[in-house]
Amino acid sequence: MPQIILEHIHKRFDKFVAVEDLNLVIEDRGFVTLLGPSGCGKTTTLRMIAGLETPTSGRILIDGVPVYDSDRGINLPPNKRDIGFLFQNYALWPHMTVYQNIAFGLEMLKWDRKRIESRVGEMLQLLKIEQFGKRYPAELSGGQQQRVAIARTLAPSPRVLFMDEPLSNLDAKLRGEMRTELKRLHSDTNSTFVYVTHDQLEAMTLSTRVCLMETGRLQQYAPPLEIYNQPANIFVASFVGNPTMNFIPVRILSREGNRIRMEMLGRQAVFTAQAPAEDLSSEGVLGVRPEFLPIREDGALTASIYSTLPAGMETTVKASCGETMLTSVVFGSVDYAVDTQVKMEITGNSIVLFDGQTSRQAGVGAVEILD
Amino acid sequence: MSTIQRDLRREPLRYRMKAFFAKPANLILLFFLIALVVLSLMPMVTMLTNMFTVHAGTEKKMLRVPVGSWTLNHFELLFADPEWSRSNFWTPLLNSLIVATGSGILGILIGGTVAWFITRSDLKCKKFISAVFVFPYMMPAWTLALFWTNMFQNSKVGGGVTGMVESLFGICMPEWFVFGLFPMIMVIGLHYSPFAYLLIGGILKNMDATLEESATILKASRFTIIRRVTIPIVMPAILSTFLLIFSSGFASYTVPVFLGSATRTFTLSTKMRALIQAGYEGQGYIMAFLSILLGTAILGINQYFTGKRKSFTTVSGKSGQVSLVKLRGANGIISAVLIVLTLFFAIMPLVSFALESVIKQAGNYSFSNMTLDFWIGTESSVFETGMPSGILMNGTMWWGLLRQVGLAVTVSLIVGTCGMLIGYACVRRRGTWLARAVENLAFFPYLMPAMAFGTIYLAVATSASFKWMYGSFFLLGLVASVKFLPFASRSGVNSMMQIAPEIEEAATIFGVPWVTRMSRILFPIQKSAIISGYLLPVINVMREVALFTLLVPYPRYLLTTMLFSFNETGYAQYGSAVTLLIIVIIILINSLVNKLTGASFDKGIGG
Numbered sequence: 013m014p015q016i017i018l019e020h021i022h023k024r025f026d027k028f029v030a031v032e033d034l035n036l037v038i039e040d041r042g043f044v045t046l047l048g049p050s051g052c053g054k055t056t057t058l059r060m061i062a063g064l065e066t067p068t069s070g071r072i073l074i075d076g077v078p079v080y081d082s083d084r085g086i087n088l089p090p091n092k093r094d095i096g097f098l099f100q101n102y103a104l105w106p107h108m109t110v111y112q113n114i115a116f117g118l119e120m121l122k123w124d125r126k127r128i129e130s131r132v133g134e135m136l137q138l139l140k141i142e143q144f145g146k147r148y149p150a151e152l153s154g155g156q157q158q159r160v161a162i163a164r165t166l167a168p169s170p171r172v173l174f175m176d177e178p179l180s181n182l183d184a185k186l187r188g189e190m191r192t193e194l195k196r197l198h199s200d201t202n203s204t205f206v207y208v209t210h211d212q213l214e215a216m217t218l219s220t221r222v223c224l225m226e227t228g229r230l231q232q233y234a235p236p237l238e239i240y241n242q243p244a245n246i247f248v249a250s251f252v253g254n255p256t257m258n259f260i261p262v263r264i265l266s267r268e269g270n271r272i273r274m275e276m277l278g279r280q281a282v283f284t285a286q287a288p289a290e291d292l293s294s295e296g297v298l299g300v301r302p303e304f305l306p307i308r309e310d311g312a313l314t315a316s317i318y319s320t321l322p323a324g325m326e327t328t329v330k331a332s333c334g335e336t337m338l339t340s341v342v343f344g345s346v347d348y349a350v351d352t353q354v355k356m357e358i359t360g361n362s363i364v365l366f367d368g369q370t371s372r373q374a375g376v377g378a379v380e381i382l383d
Numbered sequence: 384m385s386t387i388q389r390d391l392r393r394e395p396l397r398y399r400m401k402a403f404f405a406k407p408a409n410l411i412l413l414f415f416l417i418a419l420v421v422l423s424l425m426p427m428v429t430m431l432t433n434m435f436t437v438h439a440g441t442e443k444k445m446l447r448v449p450v451g452s453w454t455l456n457h458f459e460l461l462f463a464d465p466e467w468s469r470s471n472f473w474t475p476l477l478n479s480l481i482v483a484t485g486s487g488i489l490g491i492l493i494g495g496t497v498a499w500f501i502t503r504s505d506l507k508c509k510k511f512i513s514a515v516f517v518f519p520y521m522m523p524a525w526t527l528a529l530f531w532t533n534m535f536q537n538s539k540v541g542g543g544v545t546g547m548v549e550s551l552f553g554i555c556m557p558e559w560f561v562f563g564l565f566p567m568i569m570v571i572g573l574h575y576s577p578f579a580y581l582l583i584g585g586i587l588k589n590m591d592a593t594l595e596e597s598a599t600i601l602k603a604s605r606f607t608i609i610r611r612v613t614i615p616i617v618m619p620a621i622l623s624t625f626l627l628i629f630s631s632g633f634a635s636y637t638v639p640v641f642l643g644s645a646t647r648t649f650t651l652s653t654k655m656r657a658l659i660q661a662g663y664e665g666q667g668y669i670m671a672f673l674s675i676l677l678g679t680a681i682l683g684i685n686q687y688f689t690g691k692r693k694s695f696t697t698v699s700g701k702s703g704q705v706s707l708v709k710l711r712g713a714n715g716i717i718s719a720v721l722i723v724l725t726l727f728f729a730i731m732p733l734v735s736f737a738l739e740s741v742i743k744q745a746g747n748y749s750f751s752n753m754t755l756d757f758w759i760g761t762e763s764s765v766f767e768t769g770m771p772s773g774i775l776m777n778g779t780m781w782w783g784l785l786r787q788v789g790l791a792v793t794v795s796l797i798v799g800t801c802g803m804l805i806g807y808a809c810v811r812r813r814g815t816w817l818a819r820a821v822e823n824l825a826f827f828p829y830l831m832p833a834m835a836f837g838t839i840y841l842a843v844a845t846s847a848s849f850k851w852m853y854g855s856f857f858l859l860g861l862v863a864s865v866k867f868l869p870f871a872s873r874s875g876v877n878s879m880m881q882i883a884p885e886i887e888e889a890a891t892i893f894g895v896p897w898v899t900r901m902s903r904i905l906f907p908i909q910k911s912a913i914i915s916g917y918l919l920p921v922i923n924v925m926r927e928v929a930l931f932t933l934l935v936p937y938p939r940y941l942l943t944t945m946l947f948s949f950n951e952t953g954y955a956q957y958g959s960a961v962t963l964l965i966i967v968i969i970i971l972i973n974s975l976v977n978k979l980t981g982a983s984f985d986k987g988i989g990g
Binding site (some may be wrong): 120 | 397398401405709883888889890891892893894895900903910
């Protein structure tokens, strides 16, 4: 079964380091997302696993077979790695019809004509594009081209499927539909998917594990909810979640076991960690998701409304509390006049405390504001 | 020490070599690096040494030292002797600069004005004007020069041959109008004005109209918009067009030969040839070297203009709704004038060549004075013509044509293939020093004026170890291939840039071998660009004179050099007939290009 292992992968372009010491295990039949801002090395990583790019050093194993090993000089070409690759711009061959596009790879595998015909038919049906077989790519809409690209990639039944931002060229509505289709396709085809995206929502909704990268370094590799609730550092916390997490600077006053006394927004508060907190410097940052900062009449914090953004199902409220701008998400539609004074509360057991110096997570727990 | 450095050290060179040669693009680049260093840098070195050595013939006699010994005499003569220096260097240089500057300005004025009318006003018959206006650009520049003399020469100037204007209207144009710098500027400027039109028009057409519209909304007047928005945006393009015309005008050899010989008005390139033919090879090579330096400098300046952040040429607009300037009452007059002028310069040369090739006595256009003898005459009917029979009945002409066509086909096959491969390899390995080196080396011959380039290869072919090359078909093919490679490799790079690398990678993943990827994916996609990459060198070779004139074994070896020998020896009818023949061939090839690629010269600017 295809398990993909990356060991100490480095990639440099001249002096620019694209990927640095990356270690990753992609489980069989997983749906792993490489997530990060543009230029973080996620596409390079994907292309290195696929064999389109050669790492500077390290080792890659697919299914126990080393496909790249800088020590032993192994570097298998992409076609020997039994993979499929879906490109961001689809890379459909403009001079071939839909049918020819899908059949071409199978011809190269020396399949006989009958078998190719039935396989292409099968693919056209799977992706609901039977009626387009004779058309040229230019005569199809973006969504249809996307389906043809998927059909072409899936036709030789690769055991691993790589996708490089496949949905970013589609409009918002189509993107939503294709997301559903991809998740369905993952369970139908029974293969391993590795997926590159910069859209955190896509990563959250699709994958079994998210690999979050920044400037060539792995930041956190965990299931989506773990990334959301227990971010490893401030970068991860700020990259995932929309609206962005609130980051409130705090000063650590004292600590007794799991209880940490601190000063925040000019008030005294106590943070109670779920597990024993890690070592902390005197400066910290408290990470509060907008949904854990409701507006309540009995709230302990006072803030003044800066702006209100109702979206129908929920409303994003921006309010300033002293110097700090806070974001809160309220269920349903509400509208506050600008500069209204409101009360806010920090609720729940998923408040994250970061070390102010290292930006690393120091603990997850609840906050109680003292008076 | 970081892990990267440790790991790199562990990676043996052998594996890195293997990885390097596993990419076909690397192999291609390496091959062309070596080939181009040999073919364009080495001749340069030969030429440099020739600037300091003594040649057989005049130089040997004058200096009384063995051939091949080192000397600075060429420099002394060319620069130190005031009289010699003035007539053989400074005056020709000044003339070249005047012609280059004048034709640059004229070309931009004409081309830019037409471009503005076509893209920004509601002129009538735009499509027609646009198509006819670019027509003369296809024809070699010297046809226009020849046409000019056919029209305006008269009994009072030059050889005293009566031209069309004199015989029809009885007007004798003054000498400065017929021969010398003025007609050179006119002809080169007119010839390159379609080039300016294509470049400036293309930018005006693609320029985002919202840029001008937003100025309109801010209450700027039409004139202010042109002055403050339009012109600054197209300025880099105008400058770069000017420089390209300037360098073409500077390098032009054929036009000054036709329009300057009668009054002995020399430019640098005609003087270069005259000196070499008179046995002053060393000085000729010095001039060639100087014109290469100038060409390089101009290209450097051009890159500075187009490569800087003030280059707006890539502005691409969505908005196609340009509000066209209403010409109102002037519309009819302006379009009529443009139609007449463009038709005159497109059609009249053909008519004039046809007429000149059938009249016995120059200037007399009556039927009784006409004969087809110059075309199909046989030994008995042809009198003092320098040829035993009319050109269509004559072996010399057919051989010349055959050789020229053979040369064109050979060169096109070589240049087209090399250009495509260079384009592919440079785009795939973009950013590596190897790709940069090959791209620049392939472009290097562009910097050299054709005359100077021919001179370089003459230096090689007359050197001891390459004597066998002199005057051979092989040498002509080699020179033309290197000289026309810049265009082919540029268009190769451009066409390959349009194919996303993923298109090829998608096939790589299926295990498609390189040759199949090229033949079944990349070539079919860029079919039309590749076909035109093969056909354009054909046109280039068919109309080239300056490059071959020093290298042919005898003047009537090729059709174009034959034409020149006719003209120098005064057989104007044969000259006109051969010119007409060349134009017809070029038009045929060009319409073939258009038919096969579906692209026309003016790329729908007038549409």
